[in-house]
Amino acid sequence: MMSGRDIVGFAANALLEHRRRTLLSLLGVAMGATAVVFLTGLGEGARLFVRGEFETLGSNLVVVLPGKNETAGALPGVGGVPNDLTIEDARALSRELRGARAVIPISTGTDLVSFRERRRQVAIVGTTRKFFDAMNLRVARGSFLPTAELGRGSSVAVLGNKAARELFQDRDPIGEVVRVGDARMRVIGVLASRGTQMGQNIDDMLFAPATTVMQLFNRSSLRRIMVQLNAYADADAMVEQIIAIMTERHDEEDVTCITQAAVMESLGGILRALTLAVGGIAAISLAVAGIGIMNVMLVSVSERTSEIGLLKAVGARGRDILAVFLIESALLSAMGGVLGLALGRSLLLLVSYLYPKVPATTPLWIVLSVLAMAISTGPLFGVIPAWRAMQLEPVASLRKG
Amino acid sequence: MIRLSKIWKTYEMGTQKLHALQDVSTTIEQGEHLAIMGPSGSGKSTLLNIVGCLDQPTSGEYFLDGEDVAQLSDDDLAEVRLRKIGFVFQSFHLIPRLSALANVALPMVFAGVPAAEREERAREAIDSVGLADWSDHKPAELSGGQKQRVAVARAVVMRPGLLLADEPTGNLDSASGRQVLDILCGLNQQGITLITVTHDPNVARLAERVMVLTDGAILREVEGRKVSTLDDLFSPVASGARDELA
Numbered sequence: 232m233m234s235g236r237d238i239v240g241f242a243a244n245a246l247l248e249h250r251r252r253t254l255l256s257l258l259g260v261a262m263g264a265t266a267v268v269f270l271t272g273l274g275e276g277a278r279l280f281v282r283g284e285f286e287t288l289g290s291n292l293v294v295v296l297p298g299k300n301e302t303a304g305a306l307p308g309v310g311g312v313p314n315d316l317t318i319e320d321a322r323a324l325s326r327e328l329r330g331a332r333a334v335i336p337i338s339t340g341t342d343l344v345s346f347r348e349r350r351r352q353v354a355i356v357g358t359t360r361k362f363f364d365a366m367n368l369r370v371a372r373g374s375f376l377p378t379a380e381l382g383r384g385s386s387v388a389v390l391g392n393k394a395a396r397e398l399f400q401d402r403d404p405i406g407e408v409v410r411v412g413d414a415r416m417r418v419i420g421v422l423a424s425r426g427t428q429m430g431q432n433i434d435d436m437l438f439a440p441a442t443t444v445m446q447l448f449n450r451s452s453l454r455r456i457m458v459q460l461n462a463y464a465d466a467d468a469m470v471e472q473i474i475a476i477m478t479e480r481h482d483e484e485d486v487t488c489i490t491q492a493a494v495m496e497s498l499g500g501i502l503r504a505l506t507l508a509v510g511g512i513a514a515i516s517l518a519v520a521g522i523g524i525m526n527v528m529l530v531s532v533s534e535r536t537s538e539i540g541l542l543k544a545v546g547a548r549g550r551d552i553l554a555v556f557l558i559e560s561a562l563l564s565a566m567g568g569v570l571g572l573a574l575g576r577s578l579l580l581l582v583s584y585l586y587p588k589v590p591a592t593t594p595l596w597i598v599l600s601v602l603a604m605a606i607s608t609g610p611l612f613g614v615i616p617a618w619r620a621m622q623l624e625p626v627a628s629l630r631k632g
Numbered sequence: 633m634i635r636l637s638k639i640w641k642t643y644e645m646g647t648q649k650l651h652a653l654q655d656v657s658t659t660i661e662q663g664e665h666l667a668i669m670g671p672s673g674s675g676k677s678t679l680l681n682i683v684g685c686l687d688q689p690t691s692g693e694y695f696l697d698g699e700d701v702a703q704l705s706d707d708d709l710a711e712v713r714l715r716k717i718g719f720v721f722q723s724f725h726l727i728p729r730l731s732a733l734a735n736v737a738l739p740m741v742f743a744g745v746p747a748a749e750r751e752e753r754a755r756e757a758i759d760s761v762g763l764a765d766w767s768d769h770k771p772a773e774l775s776g777g778q779k780q781r782v783a784v785a786r787a788v789v790m791r792p793g794l795l796l797a798d799e800p801t802g803n804l805d806s807a808s809g810r811q812v813l814d815i816l817c818g819l820n821q822q823g824i825t826l827i828t829v830t831h832d833p834n835v836a837r838l839a840e841r842v843m844v845l846t847d848g849a850i851l852r853e854v855e856g857r858k859v860s861t862l863d864d865l866f867s868p869v870a871s872g873a874r875d876e877l878a
Contacts, residue, residue: 626681
């Protein structure tokens with residue numbers, strides 16, 4: 232009976248005899264493992280990046296949208312057209328909700344904004360002062376929108392950083408009057424640069440009081456209402472409250488509430504599924520590497536036919552031979568797996584060095600599953616060669632060489 | 633003690649049957665030195681492989697130390713080869729990547745002998761064939777005679793009762809062949825049963841008994857010391873009744 236240590240020693244010794252061949256088939260596994268680590272690591276990084284984006288929003292938000300997004304099996308239109316969200320709805324929520332820090336009406340549109348001869352198509356957001364607080368926005372110059380009673384819109388505007396630069400270049404925009412469509416607004420503030428967030432470039436927007444924007448686009452309804460929760464309020468309970476209030480006002484349940492947590496969760500789920508899919512595709516390259524190992528081991532078995540015959544003559548049992556060759560392929564794939572782990576990890580570090588926003592993560596579950604996959608690749612694909620070695624007739628194999 | 637009774641080994645070549653061994657029966661005493669001679673294809677290697685438990689007869693009985701070897705499983709046969717039989721081959725069959733010492737120690741690896749004891753016993757064995765200074769050399773760095781002496785050390789390191797040598801001097805010049813034969817005969821004198829397959833009457837002459845095979849059957853058995861020429865051995869009619877043993 233061969234001891235485990237002797238099997239490993241004998242196998243390692245055999246691998247060292249053909250260093251170049253060993254290295255090449257080991258590299259195959261290493262590349263497969265690198266691909267899995269790198270791609271799943273990127274996916275995980277993307278997921279954490281998105282989560283980070285949500286967290287910079289800072290506060291716990293519930294967004295109220297008009298319309299019910301459940302299809303109850305009814306034909307389109309049968310359920311009736313949902314009621315619009317109005318300033319009155321926002322006012323009612325603000326009055327009646329418990330646990331809400333702020334109720335923020337939002338109206339949006341796009342229009343041409345001009346200052347003298349410079350003009351620019353800009354996204355226009357009608358809201359209140361509390362919006363800036365909820366979104367963690369800072370002013371670079373001037374001030375936010377004034378705290379005013381809802382429904383009383385003055386003709387003032389706060390510009391995003393890029394919009395201000397494009398329209399005013401080096402001039403100080405504070406106090407200047409811009410044309411927004413047919414209206415005229417006095418610029419009272421410019422935001423600090425924030426960049427693109429969740430696909431929206433806040434730097435290239437113009438913010439004005441909600442009613443002002445509704446008048447500008449001749450609308451009576453809001454696009455949505457954002458509710459910012461108190462630190463300890465429960466999002467689900469808040470959603471229930473909001474739906475109760477709105478149902479009472481509209482005589483039917485015709486609003487949809489989206490919580491930040493739910494969005495984060497479903498986006499995270501999508502990204503994780505994507506990560507697994509990409510990782511799965513990369514794992515195919517591990518299988519290819521496994522076939523490489525099988526090939527090398529088959530060559531090795533046929534080269535070492537007489538050695539196998541000799542081992543049997545001196546008393547090795549079939550299962551000793553099987554173990555030696557299985558361990559040989561396991562050593563190959565295990566070394567490849569470890570090397571691939573290191574390579575994949577280095578690539579991720581490089582990416583996060585080049586793109587600091589993407590965190591380079593190799594969570595333990597990735598490390599463990601890549602190692603498990605890589606290590607099992609060898610014995611899995613080494614079974615056939617090892618089996619063949621075990622089955623060799625000692626007499627026939629001794630005749631060779 | 634080895635007892636072979638009515639051993640047949642038959643290969644099917646398409647529709648034809650090829651008899652490698654036909655009705656071979658013999659008894660070999662513990663400590664005996666038997667030489668098997670015969671032209672190529674006479675079945676002498678097949679017989680040696682069957683005696684060595686590397687091959688199974690098609691029919692017939694083989695008792696090794698009273699045990700019916702034909703009934704054993706593959707694993708049990710491996711155990712028999714490990715404990716009771718040592719092999720020496722014409723082409724040495726040393727593992728090229730292992731040192732002489734590691735080659736000698738190899739059977740003990742399969743016997744599960746602890747590493748320290750393995751080393752000690754392997755050194756003893758390699759010393760007994762006069763190659764203590766060559767322990768750490770790879771086979772490629774050894775001469776043919778030295779390789780075969782390493783192989784002999786490997787064959788006896790498990791202290792088997794039976795040593796099988798298939799053309800042990802076939803690849804060697806006469807001087808180093810002589811050295812190997814001296815070692816083999818020395819082992820035989822210490823009590824090991826030695827069976828040698830050979831073409832060479834000078835080798836066969838060292839044996840107590842010579843078995844002559846043709847076409848898979850025993851043609852005759854003679855006393856080793858009476859072997860003079862090949863003609864003598866292979867002539868259809870024995871040159872004299874004095875050569876007949878049985």
